[in-house]
Amino acid sequence: MRRQEQRRTFETIIGLVKKRNADFLLIAGDLLEHETASRSTAQWVIEQIRQIPKTCVLITPGNHDPLREDSFYKTLDWPSHVHIFGSDWEVLGYDEFSLRVFGKGFADYEEPESRFPAAPLPEKGERRIMLVHGTYSPYRADSPYFPLCDQDLLPLELDYVALGHIHQPSLHRLDNHRGTWICYPGSPESLRWKETGERTVTVGSFGMDGLSLERIAVQTRRYEVDQVDVQGCDTEDQLIRHILDKIPPGEERQACRRIYLCGRRPADLSLQGEWILSRLEEEGFHYVEVEDETFPDYDLDQIRKRDGLAGLFVRKMEERIDGANPEEADLLRQSLYKGLDALMVKGSRS
Template sequence: MKPFTLIHTADLHLDLPVSGWKGSEEQLMVRRDEYRRTFSRILELAKRREAAFLLIAGDFLEHDTVSRPTVEWVIEEFRRIPDTRVLIAPGNHDPYRSDSFYQSVPWPEHVHIFSGRWEDHYFPDYNLRVYGKGFADFEERESRLPGVDPADERRVMVAHATYGPRTEKSSYFPLSREEIHPLEMDYVALGHIHQPSTDRLDNQRRTLVRYPGSPEALRWKETGERTVSLVTFDEKGVHLETEAVQTRRYEVDFVDMTGCRTPEEAVRRILNRFPEPSARSVYRRLHLKGRCPRDLSLNGEWISLQLVKEGFLYVECLDETVPDFDLDRLRAEDGLVGTFIRRMDERAAKADGEEKKLLERALYKGLDALLLREVKGR
């Protein structure tokens, strides 16, 4: 059978408003353009690798906010890869509704958009049958699966779905290993979960189930490289590789501020932590941790502004420091404060992991409240 390569992506969410944005309007315009650039990079990859197929497993165009100019731009971009068949399975953020651009504008001949019912399409050059289905509306609670042609041919499924245990309920097309197992697919191209993951089934064809993750970060949980999946079919089977396509990365870091006496010192500490220009060219969120003097105020917006002046592209600083107490002195006191610390020590000695961290935070919050009450009572 003729070998071929397909590219699998999902969850671009073009024209989705950037939630929680704290930068300028100009920065926001740049960020919106970066999502477009990532889409263009995916098409460039398809052309460079001579991909026979591009599978987009839903949440491609944000239904409520995508603009007609964006859709027309997407269509023009697709015209750049006329030799790659594009197959789109709409998701819960871009369902195949009568008021969607999927139905209201003409798409190029080499682009096919799956409807709300299962379809299958056979490509004889590769002895490949592709099964696909889109969301008909914003929710799909039932997971009806297609009937499978028994012929000896390659099989691929593309859908936007929640893949998990059979007992797990979801409003977004719940799909389980047990349901996919007997279908004997070669590759199942999913969308919906923004983190990449792979599952290999123990059926005859060793079905490969894959979430590629979002190709460009949409929230702070989506850090690091963002990739698409490249899947090659040849005489030896199905082979998976990934390639980074993001225009910018999101990164989240924790910086210890213990011992800082001034906001300027805090800025210097961050600059020393990230000296390289490449480390400053990403979207970065910094959690400022540690113990600082009680009278030190670390204003996150002010620190972010200083860092941008020093070459950071975009940075959010969250002050999560705790006041520094002389615990040994306070613990030795006979009053309420000393008793509180000793009791918290006893509880912490019996705790471990996350509970110990919670108790430590509770200790400092409690001391803050107790000492503030003492000050007000004087």
């Protein structure tokens, strides 16, 4: 199902290209995983690209789909409006757009040494884009995946640097007279639990005021991670209602969700993972994982009756909580439990 959803996301991108009448589609690497992508998938991608013959598609191979002799970039017949950059820098000129594009791809799985093209000063009105797969940092740093930094990019007088490799979106701007944008759009479909929220592509438009950028969500399904505090839930039914209140019906339940149960639970409350999952599926959750990180609560009624330090501490703290305003009461309850943690651990050691 996830494979089909990833295909649907690529279809969404192609549809966006059509809707916007985009002149260029930039793909900054890791499009077709060399070790796992099938030939039929690569051929399917090519058929999708054939649907946008008036759009110039520029691809720079990355570390997961390097330009090896057995890569799909070399063994399949790509449409004439597709340009796949080689492992040496190339400069493509598009006079009708006053545009020059610098690009290069990976020849193998790693490329720790970075080198950059020599570029003359831009002609009047010339726009400049770089398309590359690599690891960007404002300052020079080592990386096995083509490291680049501000010092490398400043002499090139670029308007936009289209980057691949990092799955999380990020946008930086150089402090130069061109105001160079450096952009990782991120993966357009989530691949792991760290990639939560909307997944986007970046749409750039050159106008009278320069380059404007827009992020557009294209994902088929989101990944989301939730923390659910079980404190106050005395039964599993109460826990289920608590989760349902936190994640309402509709689109939110159609995401792939990982729920971490945290906080203190009654000592006699046993959280049955399979039962919780089945209940959530009945309530319309598409896919959910539950991780139990709770720990048993203290029996305050029993501790309060004790003659020792722990009993005295509970009685005194509860007196303060009863006389406090709601905000202070919450802080005091946290202090009560932290104090009990210290006292009970000390008591168990003695």
